[in-house]
Amino acid sequence: MTAISEPLISAAPSTYQPLPPRVHHAPQRIAEDVHLIRQLEGEGTSPMCVYINSLVITGREPMLVDTGSASNRDQWLQDVNGIVDLREVRWIWISHDDRDHLGNLEAVLELCPNATLVVDWLTVQRTAHEYRLPMTRMRWINDGDHLCTPDRTFIALRPPTYDSPTTRGLYDTRSRVYWSSDSFGTAVAHHVDAASDLPLAAFEEGMSMFNRLLSPWTAMVDRVKFSDRVRAVRTLDARAVATCHGPVIRDAQLEAAFELMTRLPQLGAVPLPGQEQLEAMLAAITKG
Numbered sequence: 001m002t003a004i005s006e007p008l009i010s011a012a013p014s015t016y017q018p019l020p021p022r023v024h025h026a027p028q029r030i031a032e033d034v035h036l037i038r039q040l041e042g043e044g045t046s047p048m049c050v051y052i053n054s055l056v057i058t059g060r061e062p063m064l065v066d067t068g069s070a071s072n073r074d075q076w077l078q079d080v081n082g083i084v085d086l087r088e089v090r091w092i093w094i095s096h097d098d099r100d101h102l103g104n105l106e107a108v109l110e111l112c113p114n115a116t117l118v119v120d121w122l123t124v125q126r127t128a129h130e131y132r133l134p135m136t137r138m139r140w141i142n143d144g145d146h147l148c149t150p151d152r153t154f155i156a157l158r159p160p161t162y163d164s165p166t167t168r169g170l171y172d173t174r175s176r177v178y179w180s181s182d183s184f185g186t187a188v189a190h191h192v193d194a195a196s197d198l199p200l201a202a203f204e205e206g207m208s209m210f211n212r213l214l215s216p217w218t219a220m221v222d223r224v225k226f227s228d229r230v231r232a233v234r235t236l237d238a239r240a241v242a243t244c245h246g247p248v249i250r251d252a253q254l255e256a257a258f259e260l261m262t263r264l265p266q267l268g269a270v271p272l273p274g275q276e277q278l279e280a281m282l283a284a285i286t287k288g
């Protein structure tokens with residue numbers, strides 16, 4: 001058995017810590033009272049990039065929707081605090097229990113003492129090895145439930161694609177923005193402010209690839225039942241779909257996105273790169 005020295009144990013986390021993004025993209029106001037906090041992973045280092053977004057909804061009882069990535073904590077907190085005084089935040093909505101949605105949860109719970117955490121039972125269970133979430137500051141909302149605040153009603157609606165059983169999308173009936181969590185994410189070659197800034201073919205290709213990687217199980221599902229869920233989201237009649245992992249989608253691109261999502265089960269899973277591709281990448285890096 002190899003003895004693990006103390007210095008090695010303490011050095012391990014920083015050795016493999018991800019670097020914060022090279023470029024900062026300022027928050028984007030996507031509707032009245034609704035702001036998209038943006039972070040683009042892979043920009044400048046990778047041929048395709050993926051956003052890690054979150055939302056701030058202001059109004060009478062401000063809400064944070066997901067909490068971004070820990071690797072970008074300082075900038076994320078600055079961006080959020082530039083829109084809303086953290087002490088005035090009333091709700092923290094967690095769309096599911098993945099790290100890119102919970103990255104700054106502890107900081108937010110500390111800095112927003114007046115906020116109630118909106119999760120579900122399963123999130124509490126699945127994160128118990130990492131967090132002792134405050135049960136007395138919590139509201140459990142399941143798929144189909146409503147959350148009413150003085151100036152708006154939110155509807156929890158699970159999006160068609162997802163990678164965690166805790167996933168609940170969020171529809172704000174006032175702004176008519178739907179937060180689709182991971183769903184409707186789109187891999188992009190460079191930063192854009194909206195899906196409409198991409199050629200339609202590039203948008204569809206990036207969205208198809210992202211959603212099939214996210215949910216390879218779509219290749220196995222009953223197509224009618226899957227299209228029922230796409231229709232349920234479409235029936236919300238959202239003005240915009242904001243996703244954690246892509247640019248905001250509206251208008252013609254939104255129609256195209258629903259059409260593509262309906263066809264997703266027919267497209268099959270995306271084959272993943274293997275050892276051969278890894279070796280080619282390493283050779284290219286070494287050569288470079």
Ligand SMILES: [Fe+2]
Binds near residue numbers: 096098163164182
């Ligand atoms: Fe996820």
Ligand SMILES: [Fe+2]
Binds near residue numbers: 098
């Ligand atoms: Fe995610």
